[in-house]
Amino acid sequence: MVNATSEAPRPELARRLCTSPELIEGGRGLRFEIQRDGLAQAAFVVRHHGKARAYVNRCAHVGVELDWNPGEFFDCSKLYLVCATHGALYAPASGRCVGGPCRGQALEALPVVERDGQVFLLEAGAA
Numbered sequence: 001m002v003n004a005t006s007e008a009p010r011p012e013l014a015r016r017l018c019t020s021p022e023l024i025e026g027g028r029g030l031r032f033e034i035q036r037d038g039l040a041q042a043a044f045v046v047r048h049h050g051k052a053r054a055y056v057n058r059c060a061h062v063g064v065e066l067d068w069n070p071g072e073f074f075d076c077s078k079l080y081l082v083c084a085t086h087g088a089l090y091a092p093a094s095g096r097c098v099g100g101p102c103r104g105q106a107l108e109a110l111p112v113v114e115r116d117g118q119v120f121l122l123e124a125g126a127a
């Protein structure tokens with residue numbers, strides 16, 4: 001379990017993704033991969049309302065990657081994550097689709113924490 005101190009999570013339970021300043025509010029996201037059943041799966045992390053939010057990069061509608069250019073996930077208002085294929089809008093804080101063909105469905109969230117100016121993806125069992 002990750003404690004509430006400012007210490008970095010144990011390395012065996014977390015993977016460093018980037019430094020905190022690299023994630024700019026409403027700006028470009030960081031693309032990364034996770035491994036599932038031996039297969040690489042695209043994922044990303046963005047900053048919204050000051051918090052790092054990470055999701056599997058797969059639209060709830062058809063299952064394609066969301067970004068309209070590599071790392072570009074926000075719509076022009078910077079309020080929503082947008083799928084480049086058919087325009088589904090997702091709430092960045094929850095991943096829930098709030099507009100478009102998959103309304104009511106959601107992106108798959110991934111657990112991230114920030115400690116000591118670093119953003120970490122928590123591995124299974126660390127949250």
Ligand code: FES
Nearest residue numbers: 059061083086088
């Ligand atoms: S594939 Fe994302 S909205 Fe259709």
